[in-house]
Amino acid sequence: MTAPGDAARGPATAPVPGEGLDARLVVDRGAFRLDVTLTAAPGDVVALLGPNGAGKTTALRALAGLLPLTDGHLRLDGAALDRTPPESRPVGVVFQDYLLFPHLSALDNVAFGPRCRGAGKAEARARAAEWLDRMGLSEYAGVKPRRLSGGQAQRVALARALATRPRLLLLDEPLAALDARTRLEVRAQLRRHLARFEAVAVLVTHDPLDAMVLADRLVVVEDGRVVQEGIPSDIARHPRTDYIARLVGLNLYRGRAEGHTVRLDAGPAVTTTEDLTGPVFVAFPPGAVTLHRERPTGASARNLWRCEVAGLETHGDQIRADLTGELPLTADLTTVAAAELGLHPGTPVWAAVKAAQTHAYPA
Known part of the structure; x- marks a missing residue:
């Protein structure tokens, strides 16, 4: 069995010292403890996969700086980010519900990120227009979020994240809010954009198809720990927990x-x-x-x-x-x-x- 992503994207690249993501995320939240190690080279797409409550979103929030680390480390391209505030990190985030500003047009939603990073208004809007064009949304530049379809809103949110030129892109269940037909189309579009992304992308999902199609490497988390990791086809052939076996449809x-x-x-x-x-x-x-x-x-x-x-x-x-x-x-x-x-x-x-x-x- 070959997972859909393996042949098209090729094997994940071995991390080069000082480049990409090098993290050990330890977060204590009451009785729950997350202890997950993540490494990835520029150009890699890593999917965090696991059941509800496994710690996937906690890991993503720690990478974004929205949760402090109890222990461990977080380095991106050799720079320590452990104590860097969220707004100063070279990180783009696409949230599950997109969180677009309802009072701003699609263009100004995308321009918001570059503006926050110090770009002038004209430069930010020009960069936003370029990204909307890449997403096939030029004609919707002046449209506000309430008039966008779910797939269009998802692409605007992705454009907003990418317009800041992040070195780490975080995607939190990016397709969860879409209906089945739109999900199929947007998944294919997202795959194309991630294939061209030159930095590290971390995708959080509970959907095995999203993970298999979009990611170079899967990291399966259960109860705050990594229980298995590898390329999609290896995990599909060699599940090591009941959860993974059910995920890929096997008796184990x-x-x-x-x-x-x-x-x-x-x-x-x-x-x-x-x-x-x-x-x-x-x-x-x-x-x-x-x-x-x-x-x-x-x-x-x-x-x-x-x-x-x-x-x-x-x-x-x-x-x-x-x-x-x-x-x-x-x-x-x-x-x-x-x-x-x-x-x-x-x-x-x-x-x-x-x-x-x-x-x-x-x-």
């Missing part, structure tokens, strides 16, 4: 391998095609699971477990079955197959997975 288990057999920490053994020894993860997609009302005979599947349907829900054009029993798992099947099996909560079934459709890797 941990156990100990003895050749082609993995004895799970909680549950039965799983047969795999990989020959490994020691602690491993085993993963397989819900679509690899076949369900049967009676125990299949002569089946080619090496893995067979007695389960019970705990719940059913529509998942795209398929039905996703949540199963409990010998091995808790999820299975995807067509609506026709679900009807033929007569599935409903409480239905006993046999779940089968071929060894060739499992994937084992060191834990």
Whole structure:
């Protein structure tokens, strides 16, 4: 599986000492503690991904200077920013709700940033006009935010952030407020702009597709800690927590391998095609699971477990079955197959997975 961003953007660049972002963000907020290390080279787009409450927004606010660090450090292009006030940092921010000034035109919203950084009115407006042109919004220069669509407002907010020529661009759920159709179009536009951005960009999102399409590298945060990081395709192939597995649509288990057999920490053994020894993860997609009302005979599947349907829900054009029993798992099947099996909560079934459709890797 190759994530959409991998081939187009290429691998993330190794940071050069003194260039880009070098941060260890430690923030104590009551009982919650954030402790996250982030490094990125100029031109890199890093996505902070994680469940609600993981600490993504706290990290972004610390980078912007809106939250003080309890400990750690924050350096950008070799300059320490730990005690630099937000307005003096070479940082641009695009907020989830855009926060455009309602009384200003699109042009003056974009010009606001350069004006705050000391540019004269004529220079700021000229720079703003240039950025609106890049965003395909020249004809909306005199329009106020209430008359802009969600996608147009998002592009004005991005232009406002980029017009200050930041060395660090922070994007807080930049597509969350858009409807599905607009999101698709704006995501493609945002990807093009980020591909041309020469400094560091940090994207906060809970949407795996946004992260996979827009970022060179993913940093997954849970409970204030980094639990996994890497290029999108590696994380999609080798999830290391239940959250990541659910995010990329996999059943994930941990156990100990003895050749082609993995004895799970909680549950039965799983047969795999990989020959490994020691602690491993085993993963397989819900679509690899076949369900049967009676125990299949002569089946080619090496893995067979007695389960019970705990719940059913529509998942795209398929039905996703949540199963409990010998091995808790999820299975995807067509609506026709679900009807033929007569599935409903409480239905006993046999779940089968071929060894060739499992994937084992060191834990």
